[in-house]
Amino acid sequence: MLPQVVKLKGIALDFFFPRWCVGCGREGSFICDSCRRLLPRLSPPVCPRCGKPQPSGILCPSCIGRQVQIDGIRSPFRFDSVIRQAIHQLKYQNLRALAAPLAKLMSDYLASNPLPGEILVPVPLHRKRLRERGYNQSSLLAKELGSITKLPVTDDCLVRRRYTPPQARTTTVDERHNNVLDAFACRDQRLKGKEVLLIDDVSTSGATLNACAAALKASGATTVWGLVLAREV
Numbered sequence: 001m002l003p004q005v006v007k008l009k010g011i012a013l014d015f016f017f018p019r020w021c022v023g024c025g026r027e028g029s030f031i032c033d034s035c036r037r038l039l040p041r042l043s044p045p046v047c048p049r050c051g052k053p054q055p056s057g058i059l060c061p062s063c064i065g066r067q068v069q070i071d072g073i074r075s076p077f078r079f080d081s082v083i084r085q086a087i088h089q090l091k092y093q094n095l096r097a098l099a100a101p102l103a104k105l106m107s108d109y110l111a112s113n114p115l116p117g118e119i120l121v122p123v124p125l126h127r128k129r130l131r132e133r134g135y136n137q138s139s140l141l142a143k144e145l146g147s148i149t150k151l152p153v154t155d156d157c158l159v160r161r162r163y164t165p166p167q168a169r170t171t172t173v174d175e176r177h178n179n180v181l182d183a184f185a186c187r188d189q190r191l192k193g194k195e196v197l198l199i200d201d202v203s204t205s206g207a208t209l210n211a212c213a214a215a216l217k218a219s220g221a222t223t224v225w226g227l228v229l230a231r232e233v
């Protein structure tokens with residue numbers, strides 16, 4: 001375990017702005033200059049739908065023939081190295097202050113890779129999961145991103161109505177899509193006619209984002225894109 005983790009363990013971590021690099025533990029900033037150079041950036045060409053690296057820049061094999069509701073998913077980073085560590089700390093070690101610098105990385109990406117979206121909607125947690133964790137990391141990211149981009153955030157319309165256990169690594173993409181089907185719903189028609197940008201921390205198969213998009217479109221959203229901090233490729 002890194003020394004700074006030992007030092008901070010057991011106290012209210014979210015009151016502290018991260019002063020140690022999440023990658024190497026060096027004191028100074030949340031990602032030091034040398035770790036920043038090693039950020040696992042996802043660069044084009046990518047599949048226009050799911051955003052995974054795809055040499056030709058055309059639909060990847062797993063998107064061909066798949067009917068989806070999400071218009072597209074983009075991510076600045078692979079779920080790897082320093083980004084993976086940062087997300088882990090944001091999510092499981094109560095280091096909520098990481099949401100601001102991580103959202104800044106997402107806004108930097110958006111500035112050079114604009115996506116359709118007039119309103120930010122975080123992927124919701126089921127209320128049982130929210131009670132366990134105490135906060136929704138995607139909601140924190142969306143709020144920070146909203147304050148940087150000046151886009152409004154709506155985090156009380158889309159809800160997760162079905163509790164789904166974490167997906168096993170062995171499940172296929174089809175199984176993942178089926179497992180979350182109908183897991184989400186909109187409480188009201190507030191997002192009708194809106195261009196929605198869904199926000200999440202990590203995406204694996206895109207199944208969760210797609211299920212959210214299905215619920216949003218069923219209640220009238222015109223476009224739904226997904227922006228995730230990192231994705232597994």
Ligand SMILES: [Zn+2]
Binds near residue numbers: 031033
């Ligand atoms: Zn570092």
Ligand SMILES: [Zn+2]
Binds near residue numbers: 047051052059060063
């Ligand atoms: Zn694809």
